[in-house]
Each structure stands twice: as C-alpha cells, then as structure tokens.
Amino acid sequence: MLRVKNVSAFYGNIQVLRRVTFHVKQGEVVSLIGGNGAGKSTLLNVISGIHPASSGTIAFERQEIQKLEPNKMVRLGLLQVPEQRQIFNSMTVTENLELGSYCLPRKEQKRMASSQLQEIYTLFPILEERARQRAGTLSGGEQQMLSIARALMARPRMLLLDEPSLGLAPLVAEEIFRVTQELRDNGTTILLVEQNALAALEVCDRGYVLEAGRIVLEGSPEDLLEDDEVQRAFLGRDYKEKWER
C-alpha cells in the first residue's frame, strides 16, 4: 500500500534520512522504532509532503506521491497524526472534529457528519463528554485522542501515527494502543512510529528499526524483541545482562 524507496532527506547540510526503504501492506500495522533523532518524524513528514525528499520515491497505492502537496495526500486517504498533536487549541472539540472532514466533498461532509461523529464518540467516549470544551483545555491524553479522532474524520485508508504515546501516563498510552488495534480490525492500515518499542511491537504485525536515518533491522515483532541490539537500545538491557543469563 505504501512503498518508500531509497528516500533521503536533509535539514540544510545535515542528512537526516539515508536511502530509507520500507513498505506497508494493506491492512497491516507496521511499527517503526527508533531513538531520539533517528529521523522518525522527518520520515513521516517526508511521506506527508511537509518536508521534501532529496531523492528516492514514495508510492501510495502505486501512485507516486513524493511531489504532492500535503493537502493532496490527505485527499488520497493518507493521514498523519503528528507528534505534539497539532490540534486547534482555541476551537471546541466538535469544531476540531468537523475540520477533520474538511477534505471530503461538501455533500459527503453533510451526509456523513453525524454518523461519523457517533462512530468517533464510541471509540473515544471521553471526547463526547468534552464536545463543547476548547481543545486547549483538554488533558494530554485527551488531546492525543482528539488528534487521532480528527484524522479519522477524513476517513483515512492509512494512518501515520507519530509517537502517540509520547508524554502520556502509561494507562492512557495503553488506551491509545488499544484504539490502534481497534482501527486495524476495522481495516485501517497503520504505520506506527514509536520510541516505546515494547508497546509498539506488541500491537504490530511487522517492525522496522530506524537508526541514524537508516533502516537497520526488519522483522516480526518476536524477532525484533529477541534481537540484541533492540534489547540494548530500546529495552534498556545490557549485553552483560544478556550474556550472564
């Protein structure tokens, strides 16, 4: 469904992505794990068309998209839920959700609006309680839910989730991962970018490890969890611990 091939990207003179190649199949949840500064968010921004790729190709359902503007991407059904949520703080929860469907044709917006809102509220009951509150007054977890919910309003075929658990209490983070699975069961393809390797690998079908702008590992969650490098870098285990076991 999504195929990224040899993509490189720069910030000024600094190369952030080095010939990154990976793919996500229809209906899959794929995790991309990596530490701070590995280039995770940059990669998502390149896919979303916010940051230019200096070389390489990105195809979404066989259509090359690396030259498209971000709003075109959304119309194709490829939505990013950004790190730090990027919701509209001064607007109400409902307004934020309404704007989520901005990219749909006007007629569909009107027709779908209420039923879709209902779906969202079943997924995130807390948002219904907060419907008339300004988004800026929500707690971090609620804002994250709103950010995901807003993206869902656009009826995405594929979601790019950028560190959805960042800065959230463990229980809230768990809730977010629960939703991720529910979305997958409903047929949404998901690319999950995380530092929280354990949680991410628990919910995904396949995983990649990004390090210093390169994909260094690929595999099933089980294999990745077993991998020494992953254990050391993300799960805080020493080589020593491993060897002495």
Place this chain on the structure above:
Amino acid sequence: MIWNQLPQFLVSGITSGSIYALIALGFGIIHNATGIVNFAQGEFVMLGAMTMISFTRGVGMPVFVAFPLAVLVVMGVGWLMEIGPMRRARSNNILILVMITVGASITMREVAMLIWGKTPRILPPFSGDDPFVWGHAAILPQTLWILAIMLLVVVLLGFFFSKTMVGKAMRAAAENRRGAALIGIAVHRMTMLAFVLSGGIGAVAGIIITPITTMSYSAGVMLALKGFSAAILGGYGSMKGAIVGGLLLGTLESFGAGFVSSSYKDAFAFLVLLLVLFVRPTGLFGKEEIKRV
C-alpha cells in the same frame, strides 16, 4: 455651549470610528493568516474609493452596481498581491514579507496617482445630503449608510468565521498551520483568501467614507495608520477588538478635536496608540493563549 455639541461629536466619532474598525478588521485578518502587518491596507481603502468614483462618475454606473464591482476589483488587487509578490518571496521571514507590503503600498499609491491624478476626488452621497436633526446633532444620511454597512460587514464576517467550513478552516490555518495542512487544508489558499477578504473590506471602507470626506491617491496612508492604531487599541488580531478599538478611537479623536483643537485631531489617534503600547500592549481584547502540554 460646548456640551450641546456632545451628541454631534459622538456621531462624527462613530462615523469615522466605523471606518477605522473596518480597516482594523482588514489588518487583523491578514495578520491572523500570515503573522504580518499589511502596510498596503490603506491602499486597498483608497483603491476602493477611486475605482468607485471612476465607475459612478466616469462610466456612469448606478451606485448599487458600482459598489460591488469596485469591491471585487480591489479583492482582485488583494489576490494579485498575494499570488504575486507575497508568494514569490519564498521567504517566511516576517520582516521581508512586511517590507514587500510596504513596496506594494508604494506601488499602488503611485499607480493611483498616475491614473487618477493628484487632486482629491469626491463622490456624491448614496442618498441625498440633507441632514436630519436628532437632538443637538445633525446626522447625514451617509452616516447611517456607513453604520449599516459596517454592521453588515461585521455580521457577515462573524457568520463566515464561525459557521462556514471555509471560515473555520481559515481560523484553523491561522492558529496552527501545520495541523491544518495535515488534515488537508490548503494553507496557502487560506492566506490568499485572507488577502482577498482584506482587500474587499478595505474597499468597502473607502467607498462609504468618501462621500463625507474626499479621496486622494495618498489618503490611504493616514487611514491605514488610524486603522492600525485602532487594531492595536483593541488587541491586534482580535476581531472584536478591531471593532471596539475602531469605534473607541473614532470617538476619542472626535472628542479630542472638539474639546481641544481640531488641528490636533490626528495626534489623538497616535497618542492613544502610544498609551496602549505603554500601558497594555496586548490591547483591550489581546489574545490570551490557552495552552496545555
């Protein structure tokens, strides 16, 4: 007695205040969309009036045809300004963009001088000029037009920004460009729309005020400064602030002119501007950000 003249001061204050309010609204819309001060706002006002004069006195169109046409023309100018110099700048540096608006303002002024000459032009009132007397104040019919049209613009804008999808998208793009882009709002189109809207509002202001004063190619400068002061007074970028600030500034100015001396009329606006900047730089309705991480 000077006290008898209070109502008259009030009326003339609200009249010019309405104009300042409209200009301040134009400033606010572009500021919210781009974060810059558009120094060509006054030229939108002047161009609106001049185009209207050409359409009515030159071509001979009736007022109700010429009015919307002139507004459309200036909306077009706003559009050209955005898709031309503003977008070509390819720079996000606020200072550079502001300097471009200064350049656009000078260009528009000089072109206007070439087209319409240097002598101030007049426009007949929309409906007669026999004032009717209300208490101690004489009210020109044009004053009522100004008030009514200002209110209409305010109501329409309020509706646009709070009820329509495009209006909400504009607010969204103003608040969080990245968030807006990620849900499929074409942010640059919202910026373009802001320039078109500001052009339109500016033109309306120019068209309705000219029958009371006059209009010349350079009159936009002073009007823009007044509108800018009004916007600062109300809180830059706030819609409510623009309206209240405009009306307040117009009234203060008119009372100042009446009680002290009309030769200092313009000075009052800038006195107010300085006072606001010293005492409360966010203005009356300055933005208080709600932010929680």
